[in-house]
Each structure stands twice: as structure tokens, then as C-alpha cells.
Amino acid sequence: MDVDLLNPPKFSVGQELANFLATCEILLKAWKAICSISKNREDSFLLIKDEDVVYVIFPSFHNEDFIASDSKYGECNIKNQKIFSAGLKGNDDKPALVHKGALNRFLHILENSDFKAKMQDLKEQNIIFVGHSIGGAVAALATIWFLEKRLRNSNSFCITFGAPLFGNATIQEAIGREDWLGRFCHVVCKYDIVPRMYLAPYESIAKPLDAIVPHWRSKMGIDCVDVSHLSMSEACMTILNNVLKCTSTVANNYPGVRSPYVPIGTYMFCSTRGAACFEDSEAVLKLLHFSMQCQEGIPFDQIAGTCISEHTDYGCMLEGIDEALLNARQFANFVSNSSFEIGIALELEAIGVGAQDNHAFFALKKAGEAKNEQEMNTEKLNVKLSKNQSHMAELEWYKTRCKDSNTGYYDAFKQHDQKKDFHVNLARTNLGDFWDEIVEMEEKHVLPSDFRTRNKWINAGTTYRRLGEPLDIAYHCRTDKGNKSFLSDGVRPHRHIVLEKWMIEKEQTRTGRGKRGRTNFASLSEDSVFWARLEEACKASVRPQQEEFEAYVWTMITNKSISVEVFLEQSSFMKWWQQYSQIQLQSPQWRSSSPLFNFMANQSWN
Amino acid sequence: MGFDSSSFSPRYKDLLKVSCAASKSGNYFEETSSGDTLIIGFCGSSSANAFNKTTTKFGECAINENNGYFSSLVHWSPANGKIQQALVHKGALDKFLDICRNSDLETKVTKALEGNKTVLFTGHSIGGAIATLATLASLEKWGKDAPVFAITFGFPLIGDEVLARAVRRQGWANNFFNVVTRGDVFARILLAPWESVCSHLGVLLPYWQKSAEQMNDDGTDEIMKEAPPTELDEHLRIVLRHACAVVNFMTVNNMEPTNKLTAGLKPAIKLSPYRPFGYYLFCSDNGTLCVENYEAVLPILFYSLSTCKDQANVSDHTGYGKVFHGNTNIANLEGLQNLPLSQSAALSSAMEIQLDALGIGIQNAQARLALRAAGEHENKLRQNFSEVLEELNKLEKTEMTKLKEYRNKFLSQKSMPYYEAFKAHKEETDFKANLNRLKLAALYDRIENLVDTHQLPDDFQCNEELIRKGTEYRLYVEPLDIANYYRLGKHEDSGHYMKNARPRRYKALEKWLADKKMEDKSNQPKITMDSCFWAYVEEISCLMNNPKEKEEDVKTQCDNFQNKVKGISDQLCVEEVLMVQSSFTELLKKLKQQSGGGVFPLSPLFNMIAQ
Numbered sequence A: 001m002d003v004d005l006l007n008p009p010k011f012s013v014g015q016e017l018a019n020f021l022a023t024c025e026i027l028l029k030a031w032k033a034i035c036s037i038s039k040n041r042e043d044s045f046l047l048i049k050d051e052d053v054v055y056v057i058f059p060s061f062h063n064e065d066f067i068a069s070d071s072k073y074g075e076c077n078i079k080n081q082k083i084f085s086a087g088l089k090g091n092d093d094k095p096a097l098v099h100k101g102a103l104n105r106f107l108h109i110l111e112n113s114d115f116k117a118k119m120q121d122l123k124e125q126n127i128i129f130v131g132h133s134i135g136g137a138v139a140a141l142a143t144i145w146f147l148e149k150r151l152r153n154s155n156s157f158c159i160t161f162g163a164p165l166f167g168n169a170t171i172q173e174a175i176g177r178e179d180w181l182g183r184f185c186h187v188v189c190k191y192d193i194v195p196r197m198y199l200a201p202y203e204s205i206a207k208p209l210d211a212i213v214p215h216w217r218s219k220m221g222i223d224c225v226d227v228s229h230l231s232m233s234e235a236c237m238t239i240l241n242n243v244l245k246c247t248s249t250v251a252n253n254y255p256g257v258r259s260p261y262v263p264i265g266t267y268m269f270c271s272t273r274g275a276a277c278f279e280d281s282e283a284v285l286k287l288l289h290f291s292m293q294c295q296e297g298i299p300f301d302q303i304a305g306t307c308i309s310e311h312t313d314y315g316c317m318l319e320g321i322d323e324a325l326l327n328a329r330q331f332a333n334f335v336s337n338s339s340f341e342i343g344i345a346l347e348l349e350a351i352g353v354g355a356q357d358n359h360a361f362f363a364l365k366k367a368g369e370a371k372n373e374q375e376m377n378t379e380k381l382n383v384k385l386s387k388n389q390s391h392m393a394e395l396e397w398y399k400t401r402c403k404d405s406n407t408g409y410y411d412a413f414k415q416h417d418q419k420k421d422f423h424v425n426l427a428r429t430n431l432g433d434f435w436d437e438i439v440e441m442e443e444k445h446v447l448p449s450d451f452r453t454r455n456k457w458i459n460a461g462t463t464y465r466r467l468g469e470p471l472d473i474a475y476h477c478r479t480d481k482g483n484k485s486f487l488s489d490g491v492r493p494h495r496h497i498v499l500e501k502w503m504i505e506k507e508q509t510r511t512g513r514g515k516r517g518r519t520n521f522a523s524l525s526e527d528s529v530f531w532a533r534l535e536e537a538c539k540a541s542v543r544p545q546q547e548e549f550e551a552y553v554w555t556m557i558t559n560k561s562i563s564v565e566v567f568l569e570q571s572s573f574m575k576w577w578q579q580y581s582q583i584q585l586q587s588p589q590w591r592s593s594s595p596l597f598n599f600m601a602n603q604s605w606n
Numbered sequence B: 001m002g003f004d005s006s007s008f009s010p011r012y013k014d015l016l017k018v019s020c021a022a023s024k025s026g027n028y029f030e031e032t033s034s035g036d037t038l039i040i041g042f043c044g045s046s047s048a049n050a051f052n053k054t055t056t057k058f059g060e061c062a063i064n065e066n067n068g069y070f071s072s073l074v075h076w077s078p079a080n081g082k083i084q085q086a087l088v089h090k091g092a093l094d095k096f097l098d099i100c101r102n103s104d105l106e107t108k109v110t111k112a113l114e115g116n117k118t119v120l121f122t123g124h125s126i127g128g129a130i131a132t133l134a135t136l137a138s139l140e141k142w143g144k145d146a147p148v149f150a151i152t153f154g155f156p157l158i159g160d161e162v163l164a165r166a167v168r169r170q171g172w173a174n175n176f177f178n179v180v181t182r183g184d185v186f187a188r189i190l191l192a193p194w195e196s197v198c199s200h201l202g203v204l205l206p207y208w209q210k211s212a213e214q215m216n217d218d219g220t221d222e223i224m225k226e227a228p229p230t231e232l233d234e235h236l237r238i239v240l241r242h243a244c245a246v247v248n249f250m251t252v253n254n255m256e257p258t259n260k261l262t263a264g265l266k267p268a269i270k271l272s273p274y275r276p277f278g279y280y281l282f283c284s285d286n287g288t289l290c291v292e293n294y295e296a297v298l299p300i301l302f303y304s305l306s307t308c309k310d311q312a313n314v315s316d317h318t319g320y321g322k323v324f325h326g327n328t329n330i331a332n333l334e335g336l337q338n339l340p341l342s343q344s345a346a347l348s349s350a351m352e353i354q355l356d357a358l359g360i361g362i363q364n365a366q367a368r369l370a371l372r373a374a375g376e377h378e379n380k381l382r383q384n385f386s387e388v389l390e391e392l393n394k395l396e397k398t399e400m401t402k403l404k405e406y407r408n409k410f411l412s413q414k415s416m417p418y419y420e421a422f423k424a425h426k427e428e429t430d431f432k433a434n435l436n437r438l439k440l441a442a443l444y445d446r447i448e449n450l451v452d453t454h455q456l457p458d459d460f461q462c463n464e465e466l467i468r469k470g471t472e473y474r475l476y477v478e479p480l481d482i483a484n485y486y487r488l489g490k491h492e493d494s495g496h497y498m499k500n501a502r503p504r505r506y507k508a509l510e511k512w513l514a515d516k517k518m519e520d521k522s523n524q525p526k527i528t529m530d531s532c533f534w535a536y537v538e539e540i541s542c543l544m545n546n547p548k549e550k551e552e553d554v555k556t557q558c559d560n561f562q563n564k565v566k567g568i569s570d571q572l573c574v575e576e577v578l579m580v581q582s583s584f585t586e587l588l589k590k591l592k593q594q595s596g597g598g599v600f601p602l603s604p605l606f607n608m609i610a611q
Helices: A014-023 A026-035 A100-112 A115-121 A134-147 A169-177 A202-219 A229-251 A281-290 A300-312 A314-326 A339-350 A358-404 A409-415 A419-443 A455-479 A494-509 A530-539 A543-558 A572-584 A588-593 A595-601 B009-025 B090-102 B105-114 B126-142 B161-169 B185-191 B194-213 B231-255 B260-268 B294-306 B350-357 B365-413 B418-424 B428-452 B464-487 B490-494 B497-501 B504-516 B533-545 B551-567 B583-595 B603-610
Strands: A046-050 A053-058 A075-077 A097-099 A126-132 A155-161 A184-189 A266-271 A274-278 B029-034 B037-042 B060-062 B074-076 B083-085 B087-089 B118-124 B148-153 B176-181 B279-284 B287-291 B330-332
Touching (some): A014 A026, A026 A046, A026 A126, A026 A314, A097 A100, A097 A134, A100 A115, A100 A134, A126 B260, A134 A155, A229 A300, A266 A314, A274 A314, A314 B231, A358 A409, A358 A419, A358 A455, A409 A419, A409 A455, A419 A494, A455 A494, A530 A572, A543 A572, A572 A595, B009 B029, B009 B037, B037 B105, B037 B126, B090 B105, B090 B126, B118 B126, B126 B176, B231 B294, B287 B350, B365 B418, B418 B428, B418 B464, B464 B497, B464 B504
Parallel strands (some): A126 A155, A155 A184, A184 A266, B037 B118, B118 B148, B176 B279, B287 B330
Antiparallel strands (some): A266 A274, B074 B083
């Protein structure tokens, strides 16, 4: 791989992003909307229109939502429900896990309210899903549900306050693939216990929560109960202790069982000194620990109290940040003159962790560098792709010439007896190397998470596969001595398998216009392994296998996804057909029942 | 290009005097002559009236609403061919239109310009906005080189991004100078929604007016004895908060143009649309900082005010008189991309002294990061610009030359146009030509994309070199794109070239040429000047060959085609399109046949075949 990590990112936008969010009013409006949810609306949701934006607010604080006890961390498979699409899975097809309490609440609202109908009416608007506490996790699920509808004219976004982690790395991968990570913004107070509490197993937090949740409910004006001060403070200490143990395991990468949950989206950490945003999941996980851990000079019980009180204090916190931003701040000077490093230092100062925290500093630095590398790799590939256009043109020209000599480029290349065949082989291997590299980079996560769903690359990859793979098949047939089928395990190049998977997954997300039926035969067969299937059919000794191939060809003909070049006089397909039809003609009913026979006899491709 | 401060400073005082006189006289404007310069000062406004008429959140409206003074100040998008109007502050626009209709302003300007005089518009407060509009209207009417300038005091923003870009595209930006003091809240007022500040203005404007009246003719006014109204504090907070949102939004985009969060929130959040253009002179007690980098202007507007702790200074809207009585040091803001961030890297330059005086000294790391991002943005534009020009030159010598040779070879052989040869695609030379076509397409696609996403200087699309090379490229190579499209039968899948598939690069190049209004030097075209000619031919041939089409439809289309070709017949390279093996020649014969002995609009062309 290229050695140019010496090109560090120029900036880190965390603080600017947070300052923008804190002053653009959207957070304050969202928080006010949450506070307006009253007890009798607790089972449902609330719509508030403001200018061109609709805020969809989810309630929080059902005791039963917080604790889901059928699994260690309260997680469950999202796929059990029919509400979400099958595409919501990992790159390796592993299932997506989410918090069961939040999922059940969302399903409850979906089924027992006019939520669906209301969302139908909102089609062409800016929608912001908002939730506090466990309601934030519900809002995030609602956002995913809405994004999966892929409505073209609506713009949706999710803002949460003090929400717990709600999903695992798999669902994060799925969201990243769709390029939706930028649509989630989670506001987290420096000490608020809730955003990190699901890093601990449910059994270690369930009991203290029993005491604490009623306290929160009364703070938010939902209930009016008195919680004994003594039991509260004990509950606070217990939960902080238990959660800290787990966050420190995670932050320091100690071995052991880890909670499945990961941060998904952008996290905005707030302290009395300011705020900063972070999007790297690993880095956020670490900051969840670093920003809460005990600091010298502050007694443990005081921190424990703050961990609970900050959870309901977002209003004050937001106003405080506002104030902190507008008051001119003078910062201590850092030794560095790099705008990237100073940016990180300012972020750490703003969230109250402090620029001198080396762990946090390097975590953020590493995250910024990794992201930058992804961007730069994409740029490099863009340049390479346009350079590779000439190889594609070469393949295409080769195909044209072969067609003119009535052979078809697959068979011409298989025979390999002319200078032009030798020439085109160079273009073939160059293209193969290029796409191998892309697939490898994608699997090594050094490309942006949504790379494999970008239209540009899907289209380029599909065109390449359809034009190039027949040559790979021909090459295999010509050189393979072991008579191994191209389609048998480990023969078909990995790049083609992957590119086909990318295309299929993308097709599944393309809704709306649906696939337009073709009126003419394709210039390239849509199934890039057509020739490999033909070779298999030729070798097949049993009749059912041959008949299966006949049926396959006929389907391709009916939806016009086959290239007419297949029917060129000298093509292997025609040779197969001659042999096959000779045999089949021995049974009289085949002649009348086979549509392919008619088609071939009439030369209907012309 | 730096700002030449020496020519500006001595006049500063006179300008302010004229605009002060205007605001006191109650006339639309006051004028005075100094040497060969006519100075026109517009009246400021002491009431919130100028703002009250607005119905939009930030008081903006389309610049061409109810008038035709600013027709070129629009944005054209090659993506959809739509025209987007520039937005300006409605209060200022209405006042300007009022003055135009009810005074002899236009006559006076015309007379001055015809008499080879320089015209200088100036104004304080809303008067400054009017001065800007008057300058824009004059430049629109008299062209880029007209000696018309605007100097505004305390009103640095007037229009949106479309306006700012259009001004730079036209090359007018150097005609505008905006003077702003560090503590002038009013100068930042358009960054906040009108509704959030209007109630305070009812109190604050009269106060400022009163203090302006105390400003004597020398500008050596005393600071008001009367304490500022209590609303000022709240007012300041609101303006700062909205300014903070705009500035950080812009800075995020300068630092990380691909940021997903701002992109996702953009449609939901309505920030102030106002964006700067021209030169900015930021005045503090220590002198003046001159800023040309437009991305740096908003951060300085915000950070200089937010660090201004002195209450007396915050009411600085009328303090412009005293500015030039103090320190007259002036420094240009330069080298932002490498602006020092640590004490050890900082040198005490004239620029650093001015930055420090504005509260953007070395301690204000956040402000300086924003300035670096502005510098990075400027640098990126410059870098893209030189890269693209270099690439254009390189391809001109290689790929473009080869394609011209390819075409000219067929032209001299006189039997088959290069269009037909390329479409047949039989020879290796055709394949090579295709590779050259692809390389050029990649470059021009990139240029079009960079212009569309504003990653090149705004005036790049007016660059003569680009237009000349681009036009030649379009005329020679677009026929090959058309040939390729029909060669591969793409029209059967995606419809005809003109309607569905013409690449954006060609649309953009054609539009840029039209906007530039470059003189066409050659009378006898050696090449067909309508680069889409072959697409018309293909489309009508397809139609005529399709047995499913209704006869009368075909007839109408044929007539349309003939009229179109007749209209551009003087732009055709007849020696090429009428070659023996040209599909156009065949088409002509067919059409002639169809017409029988009847009307045949293309008979002059037809007759040339015989020759």
C-alpha cells in the first residue's frame, strides 16, 4: 500500500460543529418540545410544527422500558420484527441487535397510535425525530424506520438527549452503508449516566434504576413522588460504580465480555465549558468513559449525584453552553502549530476532559487520521477509475471487432490465436488488479462506509463485471487443466462475487420506479457468468441439467437480458444448441413445447 | 492582489462627511465633486421603517423584484438549466428603487460617466446598502470597466450567496469597500432573524441617531453622555448567537466540505442568507485591517464583536467619525492558510497587531482556526485553478491535437465525415480517437463539477482560455460523443441524445460562451458551429425509419428539422456534412424525394451535393 500517512488531516471540526448546533436554536426547540410532553401523552408521540420543520417527539421514562431482562445487555434481534427491512444487517450478513425495551416501545407506538398515518401526511417535509432518555433510543429506531422508506422529497434527522446506546456494530454498519450516520445527533452531558449505562449488564443497573427512575420522572414533571434522599444517594453510588467498571474495560481495551452496543452517529458532549462533536464510534466509546471518570478534588458521591441530576438538566446545560460560547474565551496556548491538533485540544477542553489527557487526545487523533485516509483513498480511486476507462474502451473495441468477424469476444478470446487477443489480455489483467484492489480496500475498512452503495461505483463495477468476466471465464477454460468449473468453489475471482453482491444489495434498496422492462436485447448479458453456465451445460452428461440450462436461457430471452452476440454463428452457444437440439428432437413433443426451439428456428433475435 | 491603502485613507473623511450630510439633510442623497470624482452620499435611516416591510425571516427578497436593474445577478445551474435569482435586503432595495424613480440620480450618474468622471457612491447605515445597490446597477449598465465604486459605513452585508458569487464572477468585487468598526452591533444585524431584533431597534435606532447628531462635521464627536438603553445587552446577545451559528456553519464547511451532519441539517435550518463580497476594512482603536478573503469576513465580523467587552464600544454604530482620528495604521490580511496558532510561531507583524486589536490575537485559537479554514478554502480554489489550466494545456497539445488531426484527415480525404467513420468504429484510429475523447471528457466533466460545486474561483467560467479551448473542444468532440451514443444504440435504452443524454459539460461550455459574448472571428466556418447538428440528423433518421410512427407526425417533424437546418445552414461546414458517405447527404436525398416537386426548404444545400 502507498506510504503517505504523512498527510494528516488539516482540521478537526468537532467544536465548530457543536457551536453551530448549540446556537442554531434547533436543540433548544427540541428540548422545549420534550418538556411539553405531559403525562397523558405518555403512551404516544407528539407532533410539533415550527417554521418548515416538524418535530416528532417520543416520550421517555417508562420504568419497564429501561430494563429488558431476557438477555445479558437487554439486546434483541431487530429482524424478528417485520417492521424493518432485511437489508438491516452487517456487511458479513450478521444480524442487527437493538435494545429490546426501546424496540418494544416503538412497536407499541406503531401499532397503537395514528403514528403511521401521521407520518404518511408528512411526506414532503423536514422531519426531526426527538427523544430524551430511553425515548431517544425510540426516536433513533423511528428514524431508521422512516429512512428505510426512502422517500425522495423528505429530509429526516434524529436528535436525542441523554439517550442510552441502542444498537450494535452490525446495525451501525448497515446505517453507515446507507450513508445515514450523519442523520443522528446525540447530545450527552459530561456526567449523565444514561448514555453509558448499557455498557454494563442489566443486572448490575436494574436495582439502582428502580430508585432513580421515579426521581427523574418527578424532575421532568411527569409524576410527583418523593424519593428518599438516602436510598437515592446509595443507588447513585452503586450505579456509577458498576457502570464505571464496564466503561473503563471498554476504554482501556481490557479483555473480557463487552456489551454489544456501540455509539451510532454524531455525539455532542456538553460541559460547563462548552461542547464538541465526535463521530468516530471507537473514540466516542472512549470519551464516554474519560469524560465521566472521577477527577481529582471532586468527591465520588458528588459525581454520583451529578451523574443522575445531569440526566434531566439538558435545558440548563444548553443555555449554559450558549453563554460560554458568546463570552470570549482565551485559551492556554498549545505547543503545536498544527490546526488539526489544536482543534482536538480545543475539543477536549470544551468537553471538560482537558487537552492534557493523552488517551483521549490520541484516540481522537487516530480517528481523524483514519477518516482522512478514507477520503484520500476515495480520491485516488476516482483518478484511477478514469484512467481505467481506457482499458474498458479497449475491451469494448475488442468486443466490437470480434462481433464483426462473427465470433463473439468470448469465443475469440478462448481460442486466443490472434494478436488482438494477446493485446486485450493486458487490459483484462489490469482491470482485474484494479478491482481486486478496491474490494480489498473496502474489506479492510480503508474506504468510507457508504463506498459500496455509491451509484458511481456500483455502476462502474457492474459494467466492468458484465464486460470483463466473460474474458476471465474464457481465460479459465483455456488454461485450466484440471477441468474445474468456473463456478465451483474458489475459482470465480472474489472481486466478481463481491461486486455482484454490492449490486444486488443496491438493487434491493432502489424502490419507486422499479425496473423498467427492456425493449431490446442487452448489449452485454446481465448475468456475467452466462458463459460459465454454458460451459457447465456443455460438459453435463445428464439431460435434466441441460434442460435446466435451456430454461435459464429462455428466461434471459424473455426479459431480454441476454446479449444478441450469443447468437453469432461461431459462438459456443450455437454449437451447444446444435448438439442439444439434435438430441432433443428425438422426442417429438419437445419440438412443439420448447419456446426456445421456435425462437432459434426463426432466428427471432434479428 | 493587495489593497492599496494610500489611495483610500485621505478620502475617507470626505466620504463620511458626504454621507453624514445626506443623513441630516433629509434629501435622497447629497453630492459633491472632488477633482474628477463625483461623490454621492445616501441617507441613512433612523427608524426601523426600512426594515418593517419584510415578510421573510431575514428581510430578503429577489433582487429583480419589480425592477430590471440587476439582470445578470443570477445563478445558472448546468444540472437542471434553472436560473436562481439573487436575494437582497428588501428594505434597502425598496429605498433604492424609490430613489431611482423619484430623483435624477440616474441622469447625474450618466452625465458624470460620459464626462469621464469617476463615480463614488457612499452611505452610512442603510445608506451604505443603497450605495452598494447603486454601484451594482451602474456596473450592470456600464460594464465591468466603468469607474464606479461603493464605500459603505456600518452596513457590510446586503445580499445572499448568489449575489456575492455573481459579483465576483463579473469581476466587480474590487469596486466595493465596506468599513466596519469592531463594536458596531448594527453592522451584524442581518445575521439574526428580523423578528428577533426588531423590537430592540425601536429603542436603539433613535439612540444611535441622537449620537450621530452629536457628530460634528469634522467627525470629532464626543462619546454620548447618555447611557445606552438597557435593551442593548439583550440585543447584543441575540445578534451574537445567530452570528455564531452562521459563522460556525460556514467554518465547518470550509474545514470539511463533505461533512454529513451539516448537509443533513441544512434543509431544516434557516440561517441568515447574507454573504460578503468586496473589500472589508475592520477598524479598531489600533487601526484598520483590510480583508479581501470573503470567507474570512464573517468570522471576523463575529469574533471581533464577541470579544468586545467594552459597553461604550458596542454602541459603535455611529462611531465611524472618530475612527480616522485615531491610529491610521492599516494592514492587509494575508497568508491565512499559515496563520500562526502558537505563541512561538507568531511574529509581531503589522497584521498581527491589527488582529490582536480586533480580539483575534494568538490567544483566540478558535477564531484563528476559522481564519485558517478560510485561507485553506482560498488556497484550494487557487490550487484547483492552476491544476485545471495546466491539464487543459497539456491535453490541448496531445489528445486535442490528435483528435483534430483525426478529423482533418477525413476532411481532406473528402469521402466520409469523421462522424461517420467514428460511428462505424472499424479501424484502430477510431479506437485511438475514442481513448482521446474519453480523456478529454474526464477533464471537462471535472471542470464542470468543480464549477458547479464552487471549487474554482467564481470568475473561472469567464476565463478566456477556458472558453476558447472549451468551445473548440465542444465543436470537434461533441459529434464523437453523439456518434458513440448512437453507435452503441444507447438511444434505444435512454432516449435521444438531445433530450436525455447530452452531457452537462457541453451544456455548461455552451452557456459560458454565450454569457461571455465573445466575438466570433471566423466568417467561413471550417467546422460546423452547432455541435449538436449530428444529433438532429440521427433523431430524424430514426423517426423516418420507424414504421410504427404516424405519417403526419413524421411529416411535421421533417418540416421542423428542415427549418432548423435551414436556420443554421450558414453555420454548417458543408464540405464535411455533404460528403458522399455522409448520412446527412442521404437524408437530404430522401427528404427531396419525399417532397416530390413541392416545397423543399433545403434545396440550396441539396444543390450543393451535385457540386
